[in-house]
Amino acid sequence: MKKPELLVTPTSVAHIHDLAKAGADAVLIGEQRYGLRLAGEFTRKDVREAMDVARKYGIRVYVAMNALFHNDKVDELGDYVRFLADIGVDAIVFGDPAVLMTVREVAPQMKLHWNTETTATNWYACNYWGRKGAKRAVLARELSMDAIIEIKQHAEVEIEVQVHGMTCMFQSKRSLIGNYFEYQGKWLEIEKKKYEKGMFLYDKERDNKYPIFEDENGTHIMSPNDICIIDELGDMVDAGIDSFKIDGVLHEAEYITNVTALYRRAIDLCVEQREQYEEEKDELLAQIEAIQPSHRPLDTGFFFKETVY
Amino acid sequence: MWKNERISQIVDGKRVIVKKPELLAPAGNLEKLKVAVHYGADAVFIGGQEYGLRSNADNFTLEEMAEGVRFASQYGAKIYVTTNIYAHNENIPGLEEYLEGLQAAGIHGIIVADPLIIETARRVAPKLEVHLSTQQSLTNWKAVQFWKEEGLERVVLARETSAEEIRQIKEKVDIEIETFIHGAMCIAYSGRCVLSNHMTARDSNRGGCCQSCRWDYDLYKLEGNNTIALFDETDDPFAMSPKDLNLIQSIPKMIELGIDSLKIEGRMKSIHYVATVVSVYRKVIDAYCADPDNFVIRKEWLDELDKCANRDTAPAFFEGVPGYKEQMFGVHSKKTTYDFAGFVLDYDRDTKIVTLQQRNFFKPGDTVEFFGPEIENFTQTVGTIWDEDGNELDAARHPLQIVKFKVEKEVFPYNMMRKEQ
Numbered sequence: 001m002k003k004p005e006l007l008v009t010p011t012s013v014a015h016i017h018d019l020a021k022a023g024a025d026a027v028l029i030g031e032q033r034y035g036l037r038l039a040g041e042f043t044r045k046d047v048r049e050a051m052d053v054a055r056k057y058g059i060r061v062y063v064a065m066n067a068l069f070h071n072d073k074v075d076e077l078g079d080y081v082r083f084l085a086d087i088g089v090d091a092i093v094f095g096d097p098a099v100l101m102t103v104r105e106v107a108p109q110m111k112l113h114w115n116t117e118t119t120a121t122n123w124y125a126c127n128y129w130g131r132k133g134a135k136r137a138v139l140a141r142e143l144s145m146d147a148i149i150e151i152k153q154h155a156e157v158e159i160e161v162q163v164h165g166m167t168c169m170f171q172s173k174r175s176l177i178g179n180y181f182e183y184q185g186k187w188l189e190i191e192k193k194k195y196e197k198g199m200f201l202y203d204k205e206r207d208n209k210y211p212i213f214e215d216e217n218g219t220h221i222m223s224p225n226d227i228c229i230i231d232e233l234g235d236m237v238d239a240g241i242d243s244f245k246i247d248g249v250l251h252e253a254e255y256i257t258n259v260t261a262l263y264r265r266a267i268d269l270c271v272e273q274r275e276q277y278e279e280e281k282d283e284l285l286a287q288i289e290a291i292q293p294s295h296r297p298l299d300t301g302f303f304f305k306e307t308v309y
Numbered sequence: 310m311w312k313n314e315r316i317s318q319i320v321d322g323k324r325v326i327v328k329k330p331e332l333l334a335p336a337g338n339l340e341k342l343k344v345a346v347h348y349g350a351d352a353v354f355i356g357g358q359e360y361g362l363r364s365n366a367d368n369f370t371l372e373e374m375a376e377g378v379r380f381a382s383q384y385g386a387k388i389y390v391t392t393n394i395y396a397h398n399e400n401i402p403g404l405e406e407y408l409e410g411l412q413a414a415g416i417h418g419i420i421v422a423d424p425l426i427i428e429t430a431r432r433v434a435p436k437l438e439v440h441l442s443t444q445q446s447l448t449n450w451k452a453v454q455f456w457k458e459e460g461l462e463r464v465v466l467a468r469e470t471s472a473e474e475i476r477q478i479k480e481k482v483d484i485e486i487e488t489f490i491h492g493a494m495c496i497a498y499s500g501r502c503v504l505s506n507h508m509t510a511r512d513s514n515r516g517g518c519c520q521s522c523r524w525d526y527d528l529y530k531l532e533g534n535n536t537i538a539l540f541d542e543t544d545d546p547f548a549m550s551p552k553d554l555n556l557i558q559s560i561p562k563m564i565e566l567g568i569d570s571l572k573i574e575g576r577m578k579s580i581h582y583v584a585t586v587v588s589v590y591r592k593v594i595d596a597y598c599a600d601p602d603n604f605v606i607r608k609e610w611l612d613e614l615d616k617c618a619n620r621d622t623a624p625a626f627f628e629g630v631p632g633y634k635e636q637m638f639g640v641h642s643k644k645t646t647y648d649f650a651g652f653v654l655d656y657d658r659d660t661k662i663v664t665l666q667q668r669n670f671f672k673p674g675d676t677v678e679f680f681g682p683e684i685e686n687f688t689q690t691v692g693t694i695w696d697e698d699g700n701e702l703d704a705a706r707h708p709l710q711i712v713k714f715k716v717e718k719e720v721f722p723y724n725m726m727r728k729e730q
Binding site (some may be wrong): 068069070071073074077096097098100101102116117118119121122123124125128129140141142143147150151154168169170171172173174175176177179180181182183184196198199200201202203204206208209210212218219221223224294295302305306307308309 | 364395396397398399400401422423424425428446448449450451452454455456467469470474477478496497498500501502503504506507508510511512514515516517522524526527528529530531532534539540541544545547548549551626630631632633636638
């Protein structure tokens with residue numbers, strides 16, 4: 001049986017050592033100038049170093065270029081793509097067709113992963129981007145397990161599914177935190193405060209806390225719970241899903257490493273010793289619950305939840 | 310102002326605009342479609358029973374669409390259908406038949422986000438023009454170039470694009486550009502928001518959006534194990550409700566940029582709203598195109614727009630990056646100052662008696678205002694009101710009731726009567 005890739009987002013170059021040792025097969029890195037909601041900020045120098053570390057451990061490096069670009073950045077995309085091609089990264093993650101066009105022009109051999117976060121919702125769209133040059137589609141998080149498996153059955157591209165961590169619910173170009181401070185009259189504090197981490201919106205009616213932060217790409221609002229389906233991997237492994245992603249954004253490095261090690265064990269068991277996986281999976285979930293930050297409840301996202309419209 | 314030579318010519322020593330943009334209006338049902346066209350829209354966008362993003366709107370059956378197309382064609386107007394959901398696998402069955410039905414109904418084009426729907430339309434309903442929806446959040450010329458190479462006739466840009474960015478896009482890519490000029494807006498990049506999915510299990514990208522972005526929240530910060538409030542007791546809560554878009558002042562610039570279609574948002578809005586907004590923008594566009602170099606925005610147009618507004622408005626991204634003044638904190642809507650009171654069905658020039666369908670309570674002695682494409686706005690006091698059979702009424706109390714009374718100036722079918730509250 002095929003073993004799905006375990007893809008993780010590191011917080012730093014040093015963290016990649018830990019993740020590789022914990023069992024990651026691939027890492028997703030980048031900088032906010034081109035990529036969205038990354039666990040760490042990796043300059044070009046960092047990406048180079050990350051490549052050295054990854055080669056040492058035999059793991060793959062993907063670089064995020066999945067921002068929505070305005071005209072002002074279009075002309076510099078080629079230079080960044082060329083840099084990534086020169087140092088040999090394994091794939092570029094894109095959402096904006098401008099990146100696809102740029103890669104065709106300057107590095108046609110570069111592998112592309114299509115990831116807009118919210119719009120990969122049917123198998124036809126995945127295959128469409130496949131025909132345009134993508135090798136992989138990263139599915140929207142708002143899909144059920146059944147829908148994911150159906151997409152995989154029809155897919156002509158690799159399929160990546162997030163199995164752990166928080167997900168993005170909202171991205172605005174506006175400076176919503178800065179605007180609120182400004183509205184409150186806290187003029188002097190805005191510049192240093194609006195980029196701080198650790199802020200959340202509280203929703204009284206649902207008793208939910210939604211992390212919110214600002215960066216170069218605008219304002220981002222994140223899910224109130226962390227997805228965790230370490231105990232529900234069987235059907236997706238059987239369906240041949242190609243990559244399982246752990247998103248570490250807004251989490252501590254040590255937590256991400258520990259979660260990676262637990263998923264490593266879960267995937268290995270699920271593929272090689274299914275009975276042992278069934279026996280051990282509740283315990284694996286319990287181990288994640290034990291290290292879970294108190295403000296981040298776990299849930300199963302949309303894997304078993306119906307949405308209406 | 311930046312002047313585009315391709316869109317204007319000198320005629321008899323005077324510059325005139327020869328490339329007039331399309332005025333594109335929303336319609337939630339057949340009556341609104343007819344009003345939008347009659348009040349001056351060059352094209353109207355509507356939703357069908359499926360695949361559109363307003364599952365709460367009335368939406369059109371195929372028969373109603375065909376009738377809408379027939380009505381619009383008398384005015385030379387076009388009908389587009391929003392089919393801009395991001396489909397899930399379960400939405401694939403039935404799509405071909407639906408698109409074939411739109412083509413058979415004579416629809417001119419569809420507004421689409423999902424490549425599934427783009428390619429299916431090309432295959433089974435090739436007469437439909439395909440316009441890329443703002444749900445794709447197109448923000449740069451190179452992405453626009455991609456969709457041009459895919460064969461699309463038109464793209465609707467992201468609401469986050471500025472005038473200068475649109476100018477650059479127009480310069481680099483030869484494709485029709487549609488942008489929003491008026492109405493409610495997402496505060497997120499369209500298509501990149503799933504707040505509804507998470508908060509109410511309603512899929513925002515399939516028409517279930519519950520507008521969670523317009524709720525109030527409290528902003529806190531976590532420091533270690535301590536939660537710190539980032540607001541004082543007297544502060545309004547954190548909000549991200551955007552003021553509605555209003556680009557009336559920017560229409561000259563938009564015309565000079567060569568934007569092909571100017572779009573009004575609001576398939577959920579009332580017939581009175583559609584009539585008012587369409588008629589104002591019709592006047593602005595026509596006046597500018599006829600004599601751009603002597604054009605001024607008239608105060609009565611601004612006042613007229615305000616008569617149907619239920620939220621504050623702002624120019625958003627077209628004129629720069631919106632700050633806190635382009636958002637609403639504390640209060641979320643302002644009260645509309647006017648009610649839509651009646652819809653003119655007929656007018657007898659000899660007796661000066663109007664036959665009118667009641668849309669809101671009014672009574673003798675009330676001051677009412679008539680407006681419509683054939684007339685200049687005027688006000689008058691309501692005198693004696695009769696019902697259809699000539700019985701005198703103390704008031705027009707019943708919705709859709711047919712009533713008659715004397716109106717001094719001539720009015721026409723489809724004209725509207727409004728009343729200050």
